Amino acid sequence: MSGFGYNVSGFGVGGGGGLTAPFTASFASVAGGGAGGWNRAGGGGSGGMLEGTPTLTPGVAYAVTIGGGGAVATSNNGQRGPNGSNTVFISNTSIGGGGGGANDVFSAGGANGGSGGGAAYNGGTGGTGTSGQGNSGSNGYWGGTYNSGAGGGKSSAGFAPTNSKGGNGGSGKDITLTGSTLNIAGGGGGSSWQGSSSSARGIGAGGGGNGGMQGFVAGNATANTGGGGGGQGAFSAGTGGAGGSGVIILSYPSGYTAKFSAGVTASLTTNGANTVATITAAGSSDTVTF
Numbered sequence: 001m002s003g004f005g006y007n008v009s010g011f012g013v014g015g016g017g018g019l020t021a022p023f024t025a026s027f028a029s030v031a032g033g034g035a036g037g038w039n040r041a042g043g044g045g046s047g048g049m050l051e052g053t054p055t056l057t058p059g060v061a062y063a064v065t066i067g068g069g070g071a072v073a074t075s076n077n078g079q080r081g082p083n084g085s086n087t088v089f090i091s092n093t094s095i096g097g098g099g100g101g102a103n104d105v106f107s108a109g110g111a112n113g114g115s116g117g118g119a120a121y122n123g124g125t126g127g128t129g130t131s132g133q134g135n136s137g138s139n140g141y142w143g144g145t146y147n148s149g150a151g152g153g154k155s156s157a158g159f160a161p162t163n164s165k166g167g168n169g170g171s172g173k174d175i176t177l178t179g180s181t182l183n184i185a186g187g188g189g190g191s192s193w194q195g196s197s198s199s200a201r202g203i204g205a206g207g208g209g210n211g212g213m214q215g216f217v218a219g220n221a222t223a224n225t226g227g228g229g230g231g232q233g234a235f236s237a238g239t240g241g242a243g244g245s246g247v248i249i250l251s252y253p254s255g256y257t258a259k260f261s262a263g264v265t266a267s268l269t270t271n272g273a274n275t276v277a278t279i280t281a282a283g284s285s286d287t288v289t290f
Helices: none
Strands: 006-008 026-030 049-052 061-065 087-089 092-094 173-175 182-184 247-253 258-260 265-271 274-281 287-289
Touching: 026 087, 026 092, 049 092, 087 247, 258 265, 258 274
Parallel strands: none
Antiparallel strands: 006 265, 026 049, 026 247, 061 087, 061 287, 087 092, 173 182, 247 274, 258 287, 265 274
16 A cells, blocks of 8 residues: 555546546445434444445546534533434435434434434433444443443444443444555444443444543544544533544546545545545535546
């Protein structure tokens, strides 16, 4: 793999150009992750993740949209975390992750999404994931230190909380298209309300944020991983964590030139005979053409 990379926006880059035959590309597409809830809350679910090897035709404009992560939940009255937004590549739509449930009878359950959000400690169930894209969030645990469920991830459901610990986020997935290993699309950790040490909070996976607790703020997910945000543990400890924005990783033969529309931000590297575009921003009307 080459160590050379650069950002591009709105013009043709990569490869020698001039080739007109259809070719096979490989991609991984992740939607924005869900945010963690506010107040003794569950972690957000990861954005849905899709992979494929489509045949692309030069001269055709293919849709690219990067979904945003769920915004920080700011209500102190038991607000479920907002869902993440969808990511689109060609006709493949990755569904935004579900937000984490909160300490309120109307929003205790985790929201459905690409992966489901975890439930708050006081009832409800984890949100459901989208088949082929992610997994469900875990339920909360009524008892002990009031521990909340975790968001699901691409590779597993959110792990269940126990009497002494918030649930850990569902596992993400390793992606190797760039030549390096990236672990993305993991769930956010669930919170612990009255735990006595940092080990009581749930840990995020695959870019997901850690859950919060007394004295520890819930963690935001890492940008461009589609990870879920951590659930907030107590009024005195910040807010629920924001979900991570999505990403598209696209690998194609280096003899072709990718031409991105003006709203696209992409970083290019090489991996053997292929160019790899890591697309980190694109709006609903943006495209890539070869």
